[in-house]
Amino acid sequence: MAVETRPVPPTATPARRSGIPGRPHRPTSWVGWAKAPLYLLAITMIVPFYWMVITAFKPVSEITRNPPSFVPESPTTVGYRDPAWRPDADTPGHVAGLFQRFTEVDLGFWRFAINSVVIAAAVTVLALLAASLASYVITKHDVKGRKVIFLMILGSMMIPWQTTLIPNYLVVRNLGWIDSYLGYIVPAIPKAFVVFFLVQYLQSIPNDLIEAARIDGAGEWRIWWQVVMPLLRPALAAMSIFVMLNEWNNFLWPLIIVESDQMANLPVALARLNSAFTGAQHMGVIMAASLLASLPTVVFFLLFQKHFTRGIAMSGLKG
Amino acid sequence: MATATGGHRKGPRTGSGARRVRRNMTSYVMLLPFLTLFAGFLIWPLLNSLYLSLTKFNGVRPPEFVGLANFERLLQDERFMHALSNTLVYVLAAVVLTSGFALVLALAFRGQGWGDRLMRTIFFLPSVTSTIALFLMWRWIFAAEDYGLANTLAGWFGVDPVAWLATPGLTIPIMVLMATWSGMGYAMVIFVAGVNTIPEEYYEAARIDGATTWQQFKSITLPLLRPVTTYVVVTTMIAAFQVFEAVYIVFRQVSxxxxxxxxxxxxxxxxYDMGFTKFQLGYASAIAWALFLIIFVISMVQLRVGRATREL
Known part of the structure; x- marks a missing residue:
């Protein structure tokens, strides 16, 4: 049990180093040993990623070889574009690179990345705008029915979204939104969890600023935009990460409403790549695509790590 | 509809009655974007799905009311029962392993030093990696060929190549492995936040009283962490019941x-199979409602609703 690892608060470090007089410090060397299996576990976290990355940079002959290489012997980018591959001729040992596939789609693979970015950005912005308006009214306005409305929003958090899958598919089909950005974006805007989270956050904020703005004659819309939104910034940052990640990984919904390749997002494109080309010789290309689809969120996470963990902690502890 | 009546706690008390009416109008307009979409894409579909579950419907011809026939069929459907028992086994194993590992990891790597932060980053990485990319990665790792990673590692121990993904007995263990591997980092972050809210003095007092590490864990950490643990278990469980991508990407067969x-x-x-490959939308809606009922019951455990409304 690696329990004896109370964090040493940064300020306390010098005191520890100089030794606390009176009581001898308990030796904690066994703790290091207790942690050893966890470091092994960390290695098992890394190995699959490593395998994905090196596969993306191996030539076909090296991918389908036994025993496999754990360090690419001839690293290459043929997974992305293979100059030796010919669409019309038989080129054994070579397959079409990622950017040589999906040629019937404008911009090829990049088109899916653009779709994913556009959809994730639009949903995040619109979902947060709508939710912040609603949560502002629910917490700071005195309108009839706000309690009932909030109860319904809370209650709806217990609905697994798959329950609404079929009716929503029918609605989107009737509206003619199959295979369109609208079909992706509009149904994704109402997020009960975001309202719930923002309401909780706003409840902890005193009304003084809002009252002061009202006395100064500011309209409700201006108060929302210029007073409430800035106050909400930490909560909005946390929620935007959630919503964005969710959209980036959205799969089942697009699987249903997307028919053409043109409108696929990255997850659907990856799945189609996988089902269209079976056989290990294509694994280099599939891993290359997987790597590209993962990089944006991973880089984003590494840059804004603090916001990620703080957001999760906020939602986890307050909920 | 909106004259100033009593009973307001937080309401603004400035302005005349006319101004209040205008503000109330603004309030409703502000609620409108969310509420319209909320009603249109969440509440109405929920009710519509209940209605569809009472019909026979193929998506083309109008739904034909059949009463509870779909639910009766559900109870006799061996394939559904199989799906249900598979899901229960998977959920139980995934939730126990994910939460358990997450707690241990949180206790081990909760500090602010670079080592602990690095470890947290490593374990969190799957949470920010494209889900489908991760499953494609696993599909490749468990390739049946002798040069697949899993088979290469097995080969080091003298095991002959295994068709991992085509061996029925290995399906759920592999799914649990994938779920635990990718889920424990996220739960760990929640646990770390929870553990770090426990005052250090409690442990100091316990140590002075001669409590062992295990006793400290059992009598301080676990009880004080209970709300966080409930949250982690419930959210992990709800997510696990909704598993789809792992099956669809890693295990789906042509047939x-x-x-x-x-x-x-x-x-x-x-x-998905009933609704969108067989187009039995009525029957699929009954399945959807079965899922809803399961998740509803789990959610009630958490009583989050009660607490949040009391504050309003």
Missing amino acids: SVGGVLDSGLMIVPYL
């Missing part, structure tokens, strides 16, 4: 959505 011999058939893949 069946649920993998070899339906060994990986779960509730949502079955719902």
Whole structure:
């Protein structure tokens, strides 16, 4: 049990180093040993990623070889574009690179990345705008029915979204939104969890600023935009990460409403790549695509790590 | 409809009655974007799905009311029962392992030093990696060929190549492995936040009283962490019941959505199969409601609703 690892608060470090007089410090060397299996576990976290990355940079002959290489012997980018591959001729040992596939789609693979970015950005912005308006009214306005409305929003958090899958598919089909950005974006805007989270956050904020703005004659819309939104910034940052990640990984919904390749997002494109080309010789290309689809969120996470963990902690502890 | 009546706690008390009416109008307009979409894409579909579950409907011809026939069929449907029991086994194992590992990791790597932060980053990485990319990665790792990673590692121990993804008995263990591997980092972050809110003095006092590390864990950490643990378990469980991508990407066969011999058939893949490959939308809606009821019951455990409304 690696329990004896109370964090040493940064300020306390010098005191520890100089030794606390009176009581001898308990030796904690066994703790290091207790942690050893966890470091092994960390290695098992890394190995699959490593395998994905090196596969993306191996030539076909090296991918389908036994025993496999754990360090690419001839690293290459043929997974992305293979100059030796010919669409019309038989080129054994070579397959079409990622950017040589999906040629019937404008911009090829990049088109899916653009779709994913556009959809994730639009949903995040619109979902947060709508939710912040609603949560502002629910917490700071005195309108009839706000309690009932909030109860319904809370209650709806217990609905697994798959329950609404079929009716929503029918609605989107009737509206003619199959295979369109609208079909992706509009149904994704109402997020009960975001309202719930923002309401909780706003409840902890005193009304003084809002009252002061009202006395100064500011309209409700201006108060929302210029007073409430800035106050909400930490909560909005946390929620935007959630919503964005969710959209980036959205799969089942697009699987249903997307028919053409043109409108696929990255997850659907990856799945189609996988089902269209079976056989290990294509694994280099599939891993290359997987790597590209993962990089944006991973880089984003590494840059804004603090916001990620703080957001999760906020939602986890307050909920 | 909106004259100033009593009973307001937080309401603004400035302005005349006319101004208040205008503000109330603004309030409703502000609620409108969310509420319209909320009603249109959440509440109405929920009710509509209940209605559809009482019909026979193929998506083309108008739904035909059949009463509870779909639910009766559900109870006799061996494939659904199979999906249900698969899901229960998977959820139980995944939730226990994910939460357990997450707690241990949180206790081990909760500090602010670079080592602990690095470890947290490593374990959190799957949470920010494209889900489908991760499953494609696992599919490749468990390739049946002798040069697949899993088979290479097995080969070091003298095991002959295994067709991992085509062996029914291995399906659920592999799914649990994937779920734990990718889920424990996220739960760990929640646990770290929870553990770090426990005052250090409690442990100091316990140590002075001679409590062992295990006693400290059992009598301080676990009880004080209970709300966080409940949250982690409930959210992990709800997410696990909704598993779809793992089955669809890693195990799907040409003939069946649920993998070899339906060994990986779960509730949502079955719902997808019935709804969108067989177009039995009425029956699929009954499955959707079965899922809703399960998740509803789990959510009630958490009583989050009660606490949040009391504050309003």
